[in-house]
Structure formats: structure tokens, C-alpha cells
Amino acid sequence: MRRRFLLLCLPLFGAGLAARAQTAPAETGTAPALPRITVPQDLLQTEVAKRFPVRYPVAGLVNLDLGAPRLGLLPAQNRLRAEMPVTAAGAALARTQQGSFTVDFALRYEHSDRSLRAHQLKVYRFRFPGLQPEAVDLLNTYAPALAEQSLREVVLYQLPQKEAAMADLLGLRPGQITVTEQGLLVELVQRPPQ
Secondary structure: OHHHHHHHHHHHHHHHOHHHEEEOOOOOOOOOOOEEEEEEHHHHHHHHHOOOOEEEEEOOOEEEEEOOOEEEEEOOOOEEEEEEEEEEEOOOOOOOEEEEEEEEEEEEEEHHHOEEEEEEEEEOOOEOOOOOHHHHHHHHOOHHHHHHHHHOOOEEEEOOHHHHHHHHHOOEEEEEEEEOOOEEEEEEEEOOOO
């Protein structure tokens, strides 16, 4: 009975997800595939940009202002890359400096707020072409902490309440998150019995 109800509701669920979701076609002779949510790269970029700029003071000597990251997709590693623009200014610097650093990260689903979040960060060095190497080395001692504060667990996308409620009603929840050439693919899987 539950399976029949699920099969009847899946087309409605797929329509409710609009452009963000699609119901995968079933292969001949197999059970119907569960729906999946697609999140295009431009939507991810728009959502993450809402959380920036952010300012971080460093040891009372310099302020680092992080602009909105430029996201890149790394399908082969199933990760995303964020190129972070950074402006450094303060008493320790003769003038304002423009630079950047890069972070790769995986994604996870957080049920409490229906969000896809960055985690498992890999931080690359700061690049400040106008600064002396010693100053850049000093800033790089703060790079991992800065990346943790700015991107760790940052919400990249939040499932709309209506779609999350429909998934709950059907006994589904987000499962595996796959990075593709176009964005993200979030499989909806059966929720384990409580």
C-alpha cells in the first residue's frame, strides 16, 4: 500500500521541485528510480554570495575582507572549489593589498535546516602579489583558521520547505550528493525506519 502511494505521489513531488528536481526514468524491468534534486552551479553561486563580504581582524594588525567566492565544480573529486578574493588593510600595511586564496571542499546534508553545507576543507595558500614574501608567509599562518571561519559548514543551498515537507511525507531524505559538470545532484533515498 505504501509503495503504491509513493508511486502515485512521485509525479506530484517531481513537479513541485520545478527546475531544481527531476524524476529519473526507470529502466525496463526495474523498480522506478527515486527522485533527485539538481542544483545548478549558478544557483549555488547566487546562494553563497549572499553570505559575503565578511571581515576578519588578524592580531589587531590587519583586517582581511573576504569577498564572495567564485565557485568551481570538481566532478572527478566530487568536491567544489572556492576562489576567495581577499582585501588586506590595516596598521601593519603601508597600503591596501588585493589577494586571494583557494579552498576545496566536500558537501554534506544537514537535516535540521534542510541545507547543503561545505565540509572537509582543504586550504591553499594566500596569494598577495603586492606583498613581500615574509608578510604573505605570516598571513598564511592564519589561512586555515580563516577558511574554517568563513567556509566551514557554510550553507550553499537550502531545500525549500515545501519540497522538504513533501519528501518527509513520502519517507524520503537527501542521500548521496554528487558534483557534476553542471552543478549538484542530490539523490533522495528512503528514510530508515525510526
